[in-house]
Amino acid sequence: MKKICLYFEIHQIVHLKRYRFFDIGRDHYYYDDYENERSINDIAERSYVPALQTLIQMCKDYPEFRVAFSLSGCGLEQLEFHAPQVVDLLQEINSTGQVEFLCEPYSHGLASLANEESFAAEVKRMSDRIKELFGKRPKVFRNSSLIYNDEIGAQVASMGFKGILTEGAKQVLGWKSPHYIYHCATDPRLKLLLRDINLSEDITERFTSNPIMADQWLDWIASTPEGENFINIFGELVTFGIFHPLQSGILDFLKAIPALARDRGIGFALPSDLCEEKSVGAIEVPYNISWVDEERDTSCWLGNVMQREAFNKLYSVADRVRVCGDRRIQMDWDSLQASNNFRFMTTKPGYQYRGIYDSPYDAFTNYMNILGDFISRVNNLYGGADNEEIDGLITMIKNQGDELAAKDKEIERLRKKLEKYNPTELEEKKPEPKAAPAKKAPAAKKAVAPKKEPVKKAAPKAKAVKKEEKAPAKAAAPKKATPKKK
Amino acid sequence: MFGWEFPPKIYGGLAVASYGITKGMVEGQPDAQITFCLPKPCGEEEKFLRIIGMNQVPIVYRGHDYNYVKSRIPDYMTPEEYYNFRDHIYADFSYMNVNDMGCMEFAGGYPGNLHDEINNFSIIAGVVARSEQFDIIHAHDWLTYPAGVHAKMVSGKPLCIHVHATDFDRSRGKVNPTVYSIEKNGMDHADCIMCVSELTRQTVIREYHQDPRKCFAVHNAVYPLPQEYLDIPRVDNGKEKVVTFLGRITMQKGPEYFMEAADLVCKRSKNIRFCFAGSGDKYWEMVDLAAAKGIADRVHFPGFQRGKQVYECYKASDVFVMPSVSEPFGIAPLEAMQCGTPSIISKQSGCGEILDKVIKVDYWDINAMADAIYSLCTNEGLHTYLRDEGLKEVAEITWVKVGHRIRKLYDECIYHGGFLH
Numbered sequence: 001m002k003k004i005c006l007y008f009e010i011h012q013i014v015h016l017k018r019y020r021f022f023d024i025g026r027d028h029y030y031y032d033d034y035e036n037e038r039s040i041n042d043i044a045e046r047s048y049v050p051a052l053q054t055l056i057q058m059c060k061d062y063p064e065f066r067v068a069f070s071l072s073g074c075g076l077e078q079l080e081f082h083a084p085q086v087v088d089l090l091q092e093i094n095s096t097g098q099v100e101f102l103c104e105p106y107s108h109g110l111a112s113l114a115n116e117e118s119f120a121a122e123v124k125r126m127s128d129r130i131k132e133l134f135g136k137r138p139k140v141f142r143n144s145s146l147i148y149n150d151e152i153g154a155q156v157a158s159m160g161f162k163g164i165l166t167e168g169a170k171q172v173l174g175w176k177s178p179h180y181i182y183h184c185a186t187d188p189r190l191k192l193l194l195r196d197i198n199l200s201e202d203i204t205e206r207f208t209s210n211p212i213m214a215d216q217w218l219d220w221i222a223s224t225p226e227g228e229n230f231i232n233i234f235g236e237l238v239t240f241g242i243f244h245p246l247q248s249g250i251l252d253f254l255k256a257i258p259a260l261a262r263d264r265g266i267g268f269a270l271p272s273d274l275c276e277e278k279s280v281g282a283i284e285v286p287y288n289i290s291w292v293d294e295e296r297d298t299s300c301w302l303g304n305v306m307q308r309e310a311f312n313k314l315y316s317v318a319d320r321v322r323v324c325g326d327r328r329i330q331m332d333w334d335s336l337q338a339s340n341n342f343r344f345m346t347t348k349p350g351y352q353y354r355g356i357y358d359s360p361y362d363a364f365t366n367y368m369n370i371l372g373d374f375i376s377r378v379n380n381l382y383g384g385a386d387n388e389e390i391d392g393l394i395t396m397i398k399n400q401g402d403e404l405a406a407k408d409k410e411i412e413r414l415r416k417k418l419e420k421y422n423p424t425e426l427e428e429k430k431p432e433p434k435a436a437p438a439k440k441a442p443a444a445k446k447a448v449a450p451k452k453e454p455v456k457k458a459a460p461k462a463k464a465v466k467k468e469e470k471a472p473a474k475a476a477a478p479k480k481a482t483p484k485k486k
Numbered sequence: 487m488f489g490w491e492f493p494p495k496i497y498g499g500l501a502v503a504s505y506g507i508t509k510g511m512v513e514g515q516p517d518a519q520i521t522f523c524l525p526k527p528c529g530e531e532e533k534f535l536r537i538i539g540m541n542q543v544p545i546v547y548r549g550h551d552y553n554y555v556k557s558r559i560p561d562y563m564t565p566e567e568y569y570n571f572r573d574h575i576y577a578d579f580s581y582m583n584v585n586d587m588g589c590m591e592f593a594g595g596y597p598g599n600l601h602d603e604i605n606n607f608s609i610i611a612g613v614v615a616r617s618e619q620f621d622i623i624h625a626h627d628w629l630t631y632p633a634g635v636h637a638k639m640v641s642g643k644p645l646c647i648h649v650h651a652t653d654f655d656r657s658r659g660k661v662n663p664t665v666y667s668i669e670k671n672g673m674d675h676a677d678c679i680m681c682v683s684e685l686t687r688q689t690v691i692r693e694y695h696q697d698p699r700k701c702f703a704v705h706n707a708v709y710p711l712p713q714e715y716l717d718i719p720r721v722d723n724g725k726e727k728v729v730t731f732l733g734r735i736t737m738q739k740g741p742e743y744f745m746e747a748a749d750l751v752c753k754r755s756k757n758i759r760f761c762f763a764g765s766g767d768k769y770w771e772m773v774d775l776a777a778a779k780g781i782a783d784r785v786h787f788p789g790f791q792r793g794k795q796v797y798e799c800y801k802a803s804d805v806f807v808m809p810s811v812s813e814p815f816g817i818a819p820l821e822a823m824q825c826g827t828p829s830i831i832s833k834q835s836g837c838g839e840i841l842d843k844v845i846k847v848d849y850w851d852i853n854a855m856a857d858a859i860y861s862l863c864t865n866e867g868l869h870t871y872l873r874d875e876g877l878k879e880v881a882e883i884t885w886v887k888v889g890h891r892i893r894k895l896y897d898e899c900i901y902h903g904g905f906l907h
Contacts, residue, residue, distance in 0.1 A: 020853050021860040022754050309867025347875070361845045362854075364868055365861035372864075 002221060002229050003269040004261065005193065007142070007165060008237040010048070010090075011072035011108050012040055012079075014335035015355060019366055024373045030332060035356065037082050044083035047241030052089040054240075054251050059096040062258035066098050066268035069237070070142050073106030073126055074334055076133075087133070094134045100270040102165065103127045103138035109337025110301060112143050112152045113288065114315035117398070118322050123159060140165065140271040144339050146195065146234070146291040147298060150284065153184035153192075161190065163275035165234060168194035169289040169296040176283075179228030183279040191275040192283055195234040195291060204235035207244045207253070214256035222264040230274055234291070293348070300351070301342035306364045311342060313371055317378045319394045324381050332374055341367055487522045488611065488623070488630035488637070492537070495528050497595055498734075499817055500650050503682070503706050504626050507648070507892065508535050510707070510885025515893055523614060523633070525607055526594035529560050537562055540610045544572045544588035545579045558587055574616035576640075579609065600629075601664065608632035615640040622646060622896050628653070628665060631672025644677040644899040646892075648704075651682075652689050655812040656738055670694050677904040678895050680704040682815035683836025700905045704892060705840045707885045708820040715794065720826060721802035727758045727863040730803035730827075732791065732818055733810075735766035740809035740832065740849045742768070745775050745785070747809075750856035752781045758863050763799050765790040800825035804869070805862045809849045810835050819844060823880040828872035830858045840883060843876040 017032035058065050069090070079086045093099050105111055106126040111119040123141070131137045141161040143152060148166035156164050168178030176182075178194035199221065202212055221231050236243070244250045261268070288298045302308055314336060321333045344354050344363035357363035382390050487508065491501035504522070511518045512534045520535040527539040542559055550558070555565040572588070584590055590606050597603065611633035615623075623645045625634030631647055638645040653661040653669060673679055673694050681687040684703045691698050729748070733739045741762065748760040762772060762785060769787070776785040791799050800806060806822035806829045813835035820837060822829050823844070831838055832849035845862070847854040862869050898905065 020857045021864075022750060022856070024754075305871045306865070306867040309865060347871075359846065361858070361861075361868060361872070364865070365845075365857055368861060368865050368868075369857070 001265060001267050002224065002231060003267045003274075004221065004257075005068070005230060005232045005269050005271055005274055006066070007068040007070070007102070007232070007234045007271060008051075008239075009070050009072075009104075009142070009235070010079075010237050011075040012043060013108070013338040013340040014074055014078065015039065016335070016341065016366065016370055018356065019370045019373075021369045021372070024369055025376060028328075028373060028377060030370045030374075031335070032356065036078060040078045040082045043238060043242060044079070044086050046246070047238050048079075048083070048086045049089065050246060050251060051237055051240035051254075052086065052093060054255055056089065056093045056096070058255060058258055059093060059098045062262070063098070064262070064268055065258045066100075066270045066273075067093075068100040068102055068140075068271050070102040070104045071126075071130070072104055072108035072144075072338075073122075073129060074108055074338055076129065091134065100140070100272055101130045101134050101136070101138055102140045102142050102271060103130060103161070104142050105144055107334040107337035108144045108339055109334075110144065110147070110298075110311065110339050110342070111315070111318070111337060112147060112155075113298065113302075114311065115318040116155060118315075118318045119155070120159060121322055123156075139163070140193075140275060142166075142234075147288055148192075148285055148290070149288050150184065150186045150286060153190050153285070154186040157184060157187035157190035163191035163193055163271055165193045165195070165232070165271060166285075167289050167291045167296050168197055168232070170197075171287075171296065172283055172285050172289055177225075177228050178232065179224060179230055180280045181230060181274055181277045182281055182283040185282040185284040188279070188282065191277075191279055193230070193232050193271055193274055194283075195232050199231060200233045200235055203233070203250070203253070204239045204243065207239075207250055208248050211248065212253075214253050215260050217253075218257065218260045218264055218266060221261075221266060230269070230277070232274075300346045300348060301339050304345070304347050304360075306347075306360065307342050307345045310345065310364065310367055310371065313368075313375070317375055319398075320378050320382060320390065323394060323397065324378065326381060329374075329378060329381070336367075336371065336374060487520060487626065488607075488633045489522055489524060489626040490629045492522065492524050492527070492531055494530055495594070499815070500627055502817060503650055503815075505532075506707060506709060506885040507888060509709070510887075510889030511892060512889075514886040514889040518889075518893070521618060521620065523611065523630075525592035525603065527560075527562070529562060531562075533562075538614060539563065540607055540614075541589055541592045542568070542587070543610045543613050544568065544584075545575055545582070545590065545610055545613055546584045546588035547572060547575055548586065548588040550587070555587075570617050571613055574613050576612055576616060582606075582609075604629050604632060604668070608636045611636045612640055621900050624648060625672065626650060628669045628672060631668055635672055635675045638675060644904060645675060646678040646680060646895065646899065647672050647676040649673075649679060649681045649686055649690055649814070651814045652686060652693070654689050654693050655686070655814050658737060658811060676700070677899050678702065680892065680895065682706050684839050685812075685834070685836045686814040697906060702895060703839070704888060704895070705836070705883075706815045706817055706820075707883045707888045708817060708824060708880060709885060710881070711797070711824050715797040715825075718794075718798055718801045718825075723802070723804065725757050727804040728761055728802060729758060729805040729807060729859050729863070730761040730763060730799060730822075731807050731809070732761075732763040732796065732799060732822075733808065735762065735764050735768045735772055737768065738811055738813070739764075739766075740811045741766075741772050742775065743809045743811075743849050743852055743855065744807055745772060745779070746852040747807075747855040747859060748776075748785060749779045749781055750852060751859050752784050755860065755863070758784070758859070760785045761799070761803065762787045763789070763791050796821070797825060800827050803827050805830065805859055807855070807859065808832065808835060809855060811849050813837070820880050820883065823876040826873050826877060828862055828869055828876060830855060830862070841879065843872055843879045845872070 015032040015035040016030050019030060055067055103123060103126050106122040111122055127138055139161060140163045141156045142165035146166045178196050182192040184190040184192060202217060240250050289296050290298055292300050302311055321329055344357050345360045347360050354363060489504045491497050491504060493501050493505045508520050508522060521538060522535050523538045523540055525540050527537050531537050542563055552565050555568050559568055592603055615637035620643060623634050623637045623643055625631050626648045627650045634645050634647060653665045673696050679690055679696060679701045681690055681701060681703050683705060687701045687703045690696050690701050731741060731744045735741045751758055773787060776782045800822045806819060806827045808816055808819050808831045810816055810832050811834060815836040819829035819831050830845045833846045834849055838846050845858045847858055
């Protein structure tokens, strides 16, 4: 039985305001409140609300209907603030049990290409948020604009996701069909769900210019070759109402799908259902792919020198922002990361929508002004300490964290082992934090060296040695706080 | 063609454009023969076209013998040509102030009695039009429109006029009625109006009430820099950045907006300097303004730049700004881009229509202008992008292409009777 997997993205950026260079250092508020409120309300009214209402009705009418969503943190915050009715509708549709919420990076940014830790932290935050709102921890991941490569795949797999959505880009598929389940080349546990570009874009891109009927569209799906069972239709929720106005009849198209699909024996599936299916093979993706433009790569965000400069500059402070713990800085960090900011700077021909900017240079200038202010704020948190020093400390903290985690694991393992042999002795040996703090300093300096070394060495030895090392490491924890408050 | 300026004597952009257009046509179209009528050639013009010095064309009969004529006329002209012109004198101009050759003198350039010179130019054009063989008349800028119209009346050949600027651009709306009437008359008689930008075309249609069907935007271009200029090394200003304004310091060019933007930039950064190259009626006003704003130490006035100095100036700059209030075309940003200097231009500049790799701001938006200056000076990425892409873009804008476009319009006029049918 053929199955359609429908997925829609819900994301809106926080619009940045016109920010002149003379505002740098004076004005730390970067947002265009009016535009944000206006645009989100407009989009909610014209698109999200009617589309979600339709989908809710479809879920009620057709118990076999399934649809998945993902929310970006920035979009969600805006909806909660300006258009909470959309969040209510999402919860309503969630209560039908026929939907699934996927995880994506909180900021809808490009952290996956720049900084592993920041990326992981963002994904964690979004996952928590989804759990909190909809009661279920997401199991399937989709990166911002479906950006994917083998490394991202490996990282996402290590975060415990079962599957990832990405583009069925020609340059990676070649002769293969996107209608099968594949797996990540670097980590076979992670399933790849590939978007069917043609069938998806019949709706998302071409609906107004080249209208189609739902039965025609489903006939195309039904006529796919035998064995090609999984049709992934991914798009943005604003397809309904913004990309294509409601009077184009796009919602009627949507509404007609379940009944017509039933006639043709086509079912629906959630991404997590598809991840249970068996993979037919690995797909190697050495270079970035995404669902944007003809090239299906990252050139619309990082195609020219300006975009790359902005990108590098932004992520040059990623570590500092991550460890700083300042809420406002982190909020600004989210909105600055949103990939749309980079897209405004694209110089590729044919790109029209630029928000408040009238040229890529304008977008770049404004963004760099804001970034200039932001970076100086971040650096002020660190008391103007120079980069090398701070980077050293950050690496040290990170390595110590890794070390601690590894040691905790090791201790747990050894303790269990020990319990088996001699449950009482453990209790006696426990109070043993006698290691001198002096010992910690050289250990910390060494931290840049291969981090797992001490663990491996320690492993075969007796647990007493382990304990000794653990104590100073714990003691180092308060030191984390010292550098930033200087 | 009738023109007022031609290199190597350059008063403004008109000379450069006249040169580019003629050279582009001759290079791109082997069958094109151009006769260029100048009020006062200096004799050192390039020889790819035929130059007629209007100050050598007789309008009063003088019976000199061959040898005398030969000794009196410059070497780009033959006595036969002189006699040919003399045979076509069409009225008695002996009341006019002519010299022993029966010719009128021109001061050249833009003297006080400009209107007399324009009139004389037109009278002589009647002689030239009667004696020469040609298919089409092309008049550059309003000074030569009366001549063009006269030639058309005499010969019945189609007239193209080339609008390099209108008085609306020069005067910010307060036109000189005499100039306006000359311009309007020329346009009314023209079969084809070539404007250097869509902006100018719209002015011509709106302010001079011309039929849009016969108005065309024919954008200017630039010549690749000669090796001599390419070899000028780019000056490394170290930590300091130099932002340059280059042009006549006059109302049309918007120098006060540049000064205001400079003031804003100077308030926030210590390593940006401003260069005000050029001269003009607002020169002293600008010097005073800089002093009044307290930024005189950061604003420099090197004065009028000529020839190679212009390129040295571009090459020593990090940013070039052209904040013109109204600029029919404005070739300077293209030249700056050729030198690898990114440009900021006003949206009211015609060249913006064919340039993409420049920053465009409204001339009155001094905040945006200051922001763009600051951004180019501080963000390496933007500077690199505009420098490299700008070079590529400007290399694509050639006079030969312009020549082909003009030729198409000529053909339409000559073979199909113009555009109004």
